[in-house]
Amino acid sequence: MNKLVYLFLFISIFTNGQNNIKIDGFFDDWTSIENTYFDSEFDSESTELINFSVSNNHEYLFVKIKLGNEIDLTEAYVNPAKLFIYIDADYDNTTGYNTNYIGSEYGINFFERFIFDDSDENFVDTLSFYDLNIIPLPTITSDEFEIAINRSLFSDTIAISIKESIGNDEMPDGGEIFTYAFDNSISPNIQTINFSKNNPNHLRLMTYNVLSNGLKNNNRIDEHRRIFASTNADIITFQECGNTDYNDVLEFLENSSEYYPYIYPDLNSGNLTVSKFPSIQSWQVANKIDAELIDLPDSIYSTDILILNGHPPCCGNNQGRQEHFDALIQFINDAKTEGGVIDLPINTPISFSGDMNLVGYSEQYYTILNGTIIDTKTFGNGGLPDWDSSPFKDQISYFNEKNIAYTWDKSNPSAGDFPPGRLDFIFYSNSVITCDKSFIISTEHMSPDLLVSNNLLWNDTKNASDHFPVIADFIIEFSDEYIQNHGGNHEIECFNYNLNLNQGWSLIGFGCENNAQAEIVFLPILDHLIIAKDVHGNAYLPSWNYNGLGNLERGFGYQVKLAEEIENYNICNH
Numbered sequence: 001m002n003k004l005v006y007l008f009l010f011i012s013i014f015t016n017g018q019n020n021i022k023i024d025g026f027f028d029d030w031t032s033i034e035n036t037y038f039d040s041e042f043d044s045e046s047t048e049l050i051n052f053s054v055s056n057n058h059e060y061l062f063v064k065i066k067l068g069n070e071i072d073l074t075e076a077y078v079n080p081a082k083l084f085i086y087i088d089a090d091y092d093n094t095t096g097y098n099t100n101y102i103g104s105e106y107g108i109n110f111f112e113r114f115i116f117d118d119s120d121e122n123f124v125d126t127l128s129f130y131d132l133n134i135i136p137l138p139t140i141t142s143d144e145f146e147i148a149i150n151r152s153l154f155s156d157t158i159a160i161s162i163k164e165s166i167g168n169d170e171m172p173d174g175g176e177i178f179t180y181a182f183d184n185s186i187s188p189n190i191q192t193i194n195f196s197k198n199n200p201n202h203l204r205l206m207t208y209n210v211l212s213n214g215l216k217n218n219n220r221i222d223e224h225r226r227i228f229a230s231t232n233a234d235i236i237t238f239q240e241c242g243n244t245d246y247n248d249v250l251e252f253l254e255n256s257s258e259y260y261p262y263i264y265p266d267l268n269s270g271n272l273t274v275s276k277f278p279s280i281q282s283w284q285v286a287n288k289i290d291a292e293l294i295d296l297p298d299s300i301y302s303t304d305i306l307i308l309n310g311h312p313p314c315c316g317n318n319q320g321r322q323e324h325f326d327a328l329i330q331f332i333n334d335a336k337t338e339g340g341v342i343d344l345p346i347n348t349p350i351s352f353s354g355d356m357n358l359v360g361y362s363e364q365y366y367t368i369l370n371g372t373i374i375d376t377k378t379f380g381n382g383g384l385p386d387w388d389s390s391p392f393k394d395q396i397s398y399f400n401e402k403n404i405a406y407t408w409d410k411s412n413p414s415a416g417d418f419p420p421g422r423l424d425f426i427f428y429s430n431s432v433i434t435c436d437k438s439f440i441i442s443t444e445h446m447s448p449d450l451l452v453s454n455n456l457l458w459n460d461t462k463n464a465s466d467h468f469p470v471i472a473d474f475i476i477e478f479s480d481e482y483i484q485n486h487g488g489n490h491e492i493e494c495f496n497y498n499l500n501l502n503q504g505w506s507l508i509g510f511g512c513e514n515n516a517q518a519e520i521v522f523l524p525i526l527d528h529l530i531i532a533k534d535v536h537g538n539a540y541l542p543s544w545n546y547n548g549l550g551n552l553e554r555g556f557g558y559q560v561k562l563a564e565e566i567e568n569y570n571i572c573n574h
Helices: 221-232 245-255 316-338 364-369 447-451 460-464 480-486 523-528
Strands: 011-015 036-038 048-056 060-071 083-088 096-099 100-104 106-109 114-120 123-126 135-137 142-150 157-164 170-171 177-180 204-207 233-240 262-266 271-275 279-286 287-296 305-310 352-354 423-428 435-441 471-476 496-499 505-510 529-533 540-541 556-562 566-571
Touching: 036 316, 048 157, 048 170, 048 177, 060 083, 060 157, 083 142, 100 157, 100 245, 204 221, 204 305, 204 352, 204 423, 221 245, 221 460, 233 305, 233 352, 245 262, 245 271, 262 279, 262 287, 262 460, 271 287, 271 305, 287 316, 287 505, 316 352, 316 364, 352 471, 364 423, 423 435, 423 471, 435 505, 471 505, 496 505, 523 529
Parallel strands: 011 177, 204 233, 305 352
Antiparallel strands: 036 048, 048 060, 060 142, 083 100, 083 106, 083 157, 096 100, 106 114, 114 123, 135 142, 157 170, 157 177, 204 471, 233 271, 262 271, 279 287, 287 305, 352 423, 435 471, 496 566, 505 556, 529 540, 529 556
């Protein structure tokens, strides 16, 4: 007799509702997921299991786990925990490994980074995380993790058990069984992010770790050239170019359709910055962080931009990474303060991009974001890094056709190797610039149509490097000269597209076909709009029912301040 029936166990059967889970290491998209098991309190001798939630789409099983304290999921940096997910893939407790009242075909061992494969009753195999396309994020320490698992080997109904073996805590407990029925009707709401800019005057930044001087490696040069040609970036921050000099870059750029006259290699750090625009001044912020003040053309932009390129120490060197990020914040504080190493004009945009190697303590991430210096004796007191004393913005980017945000994976994985992780970042001062769009280029996750349209091959990014390029398009305020030449009724291209606007200040360009009253343009976001103003200080204040802007004019730029973040706002849909 089936053990589930014989023991009269309590069985929790859940079905899924519509959702759009994004695997990025952030969890706001889980708030509506009802398929959650809450564990008993104070039943662990070590790390407490709090709850787990389950969802799915057509390709993945999604699991989110909440813990009682912060851990590193795949290493023993702090508060070691040995976390397992057991999956009864055929929903039959008489097959597989018997644990917690289920028959587990697959036991995912996060601490030792392999999978027990018990699908064959006569043989137990060990698999790598890549055999089930397991993606756990975040890569840094956390008390929450979300995990994507390829569901192709699972039946439409499965049972799940989660265990922390050091503290001997399990979910479910008390003889319960968590059973999950996949909702096969779910089709994720994903809009393809195309490669083109929404506006030719948006400033495109790319960051890319090219793996061991990939720009001069003949075995990978064709892949790198195709990737490079597809992006048309204005400024690029490369990493792992310690043996790539100026002439090597010139040779790589030969026959490129785009002109990059400004090349700034640092053979010591291995960082390389390539730009369509010249650098006014250069600095080495730390051993593996470089800075260029890029002179943007006055005929288009009202400001220059400070570009920081980083590749701090990897892996277990938490102290080294923290020192680099402490030095970063010290440099930025100096740049914002008159006197010292660098004096930036107020509200000069700042971007920090690169392979951050954020695989250890979460405090390193929050040092970048919030300016919290750990070694205050050496690097000063720190402080919020943006011009308005707010945190930097972490631009979370996704694959062009999937809601997945990892930027590194193992090229030839085996059991024991680290799973995919989010290591490459673009941080920026979002009080003075806005990111219009961003994406991660992973050719193996692209449709044939998207590959062909960008002259890419399926395995280009896989062969080129173990990292993926990350792209961000920034909206920067136009100069008075540009507004005078392109404002009003001047014939310019119409840009009808959706905007993602940050909480606080953002810059927008009004490129709609016709001028329109501010009250009408901002009506869809009126509940969240605090103020909108033009370059002359004229303002629209909805809470005061005051419109000093009048019409928004085609070709002009405007500042808006929002009470909360807005996604997919179509400024021309009025």
